[in-house]
Amino acid sequence: MxxxxxxxxxxxxxxxxxxxxxxxxxxxxxxxxxxxxxxxxxxxxxxxxxxxxxxxxxxxxxxxxxxxxxxxxxxxxxxxxxxxxxxxxxxxxxxxxxxxxxxxxxxxxxxxxxxxxxxxxxxxxxxxxxxxxxxxxxxxxxxxxxxxxxxxxxxxxxxxxxxxxxxxxxxxxxxxxxxxxxxxxxxxxxxxxxxxxxxxxxxxxLGVLWFKVSVRGVPVHVQSAPAGTNAIEKSYAIIAALRELEAELNRSDVPQKYKDVPHPLNLNIGIFKGGDWPSTVPAIAEFHGRLSFFPGVSYGHICERIVETIKEAAKQDPWLAENPPLIDFYGFRSExxxxxxxxxxxxxxxxxxxxxxxxxxxxxxxxxxxxxxxxxxxxxxxxxxxxxxxxxxxxxxxxxxxxxxxxxxxxxxxxxxxxxxxxx
Ligand SMILES: [Zn+2]
Missing domain, CATH: 3.40.630.10 (Zn peptidases)
Known part of the structure; x- marks a missing residue:
């Protein structure tokens, strides 16, 4: 010393x-x-x-x-x-x-x-x-x-x-x-x-991962909007389902060290892109998210949970069931x-x-x-x-x-x- x-x-x-x-x-x-x-x-x-x-x-x-x-x-x-x-x-x-x-x-x-x-x-x-x-x-x-x-x-x-x-x-x-x-x-x-x-x-x-979700719709003139599919609006349900996943992950198997941390796991939708004209029903939307997970949980497991959550949400919507969103994992995949x-x-x-x-x-x-x-x-x-x-x-x-x-x-x-x- x-x-x-x-x-x-x-x-x-x-x-x-x-x-x-x-x-x-x-x-x-x-x-x-x-x-x-x-x-x-x-x-x-x-x-x-x-x-x-x-x-x-x-x-x-x-x-x-x-x-x-x-x-x-x-x-x-x-x-x-x-x-x-x-x-x-x-x-x-x-x-x-x-x-x-x-x-x-x-x-x-x-x-x-x-x-x-x-x-x-x-x-x-x-x-x-x-x-x-x-x-x-x-x-x-x-x-x-x-x-x-x-x-x-x-x-x-x-x-x-x-x-x-x-x-x-x-x-x-x-x-x-x-x-x-x-x-x-x-x-x-x-x-x-x-x-x-x-x-x-x-x-x-925490572990942290990034992902990207791409949603497709049908572009039409807004005058016949019911004939089109709004990719931006179709994304809402997917994001809502991911929020539920976030809530569930925050509730279950919380390690001792994180029990006193308020809302330790955070989902962030950090990028949202879609559409290019106020009078055109947008055919493409994509959003990029970040989700964290507890120590001891594997990256692969959380990827699966995200994929499952999006699949389930898509099944509830006739259009998305037929045209499932694409999911891409890139960037952070840290445990x-x-x-x-x-x-x-x-x-x-x-x-x-x-x-x-x-x-x-x-x-x-x-x-x-x-x-x-x-x-x-x-x-x-x-x-x-x-x-x-x-x-x-x-x-x-x-x-x-x-x-x-x-x-x-x-x-x-x-x-x-x-x-x-x-x-x-
Ligand atoms: Zn830094």
């Missing part, structure tokens, strides 16, 4: 580096890294790593070889020219435990833009918060994890175990970025992800996980949290998925999220609390000292 003097020096060093770290976070926010457009943010991450004397390499996502991996999620888009960036800091001595920091560079769309008080990709600092899409989810966390490692060196210490810094893409849609890095051999005894859930220790996360709060890495993290707050960190039971899935399901490390405080992630006027970003960098620096071990 490192001495008080060493830890004090580490914490002071983080304070000295805080402006650089926050400036870097803002520079990352400036890059609008929505799906398929991550290249400039990846470049900024890579340049910063080089500037801080790390040795970053690009890790592509090769669907050809990854397709065989049970964690791979098929997607309808390509991976040409799209990369993760990984830097490994070698150990300066033996005897410590290895650590991997993972953070994602991709962000969700800021639309509708008119809901924002400012340009989502022109970050502004105001009253202790950084505003912008990705400020919370999760570019400040990426800055915190990189600067925590930098702080150890800047304070004049080495580490007794290797540390891997991994900045990935595709976290918001499928997790293939983090998976590609794991498949390339990047793994460690402990994994920390600074998702913006606050300074808590995540032990449980959930449940870990003990007292794993050694979590206890160490909690102890570091206590140094700064005087209190134990809260256990976090999550109702979403994160890149933890890759590590907990297929890796070898004890993996959790511990991150800054953010508001309005995936919404308008997203912001991250600056004090909380500095706090995370400090706790991470202490964790590096205690988990990996310092070398004077």
């Amino acid at each position: 490192p001495g008080d003097k060493q830890e004090k020096k580490l914490l002071e060093t983080v304070d000295h580096l805080a402006d650089d770290m926050l400036n870097y976070a803002s520079r990352l926010v400036r890059e609008p890294s929505t799906l398929g457009k991550e290249a400039s943010a990846v470049r900024v991450a890579e340049e910063e790593l080089k500037k801080l004397s790390f040795d970053p390499v690009r890790v592509p996502i090769d669907p050809g070889s990854l397709a065989k991996h049970p964690g791979f999620a098929p997607v309808p888009w390509g991976y040409e020219g799209r990369n993760n960036v990984v830097a490994v800091r070698k150990a300066d001595a033996d005897g410590g435990q290895s650590l991997l920091f993972n953070g994602h560079l991709d962000v969700v769309s800021p639309e509708p833009l008119e809901f924002w008080d400012r340009d989502p990709f022109d970050p502004v600092v105001e009253n202790g918060w950084i505003y912008g899409r990705g400020a919370g989810d999760m570019k400040s966390g990426v800055a915190a994890m990189i600067y925590a490692v930098h702080a150890v060196e800047k304070a004049g210490f080495g580490l007794k175990a290797p540390v891997t810094i991994e900045t990935v893409i595709e976290e918001e849609c499928c997790g293939n970025g983090a998976l590609a890095c794991l498949a390339a051999g990047y793994d460690a005894d402990a994994v920390l992800i600074p998702e913006p859930f606050g300074p808590t220790i995540l032990t449980n996360q 959930g996980h449940s870990l003990d709060f007292d794993l050694p890495a979590f206890s160490t993290l909690n102890a570091c949290h206590r140094v700064l707050t005087g209190e134990d960190a809260r256990e976090y039971i999550s109702t979403c998925t994160t890149d933890l899935r890759v590590f907990t399901l297929f890796g070898s490390g004890q993996a959790t999220c511990y991150g800054p405080v953010a508001e309005n992630i995936h919404g308008a006027n997203e912001r991250v609390n600056i004090g909380s970003v500095i706090h995370v960098a400090k706790v991470y620096a202490l964790f590096l000292a205690r988990w990996c071990g310092l070398k004077e």
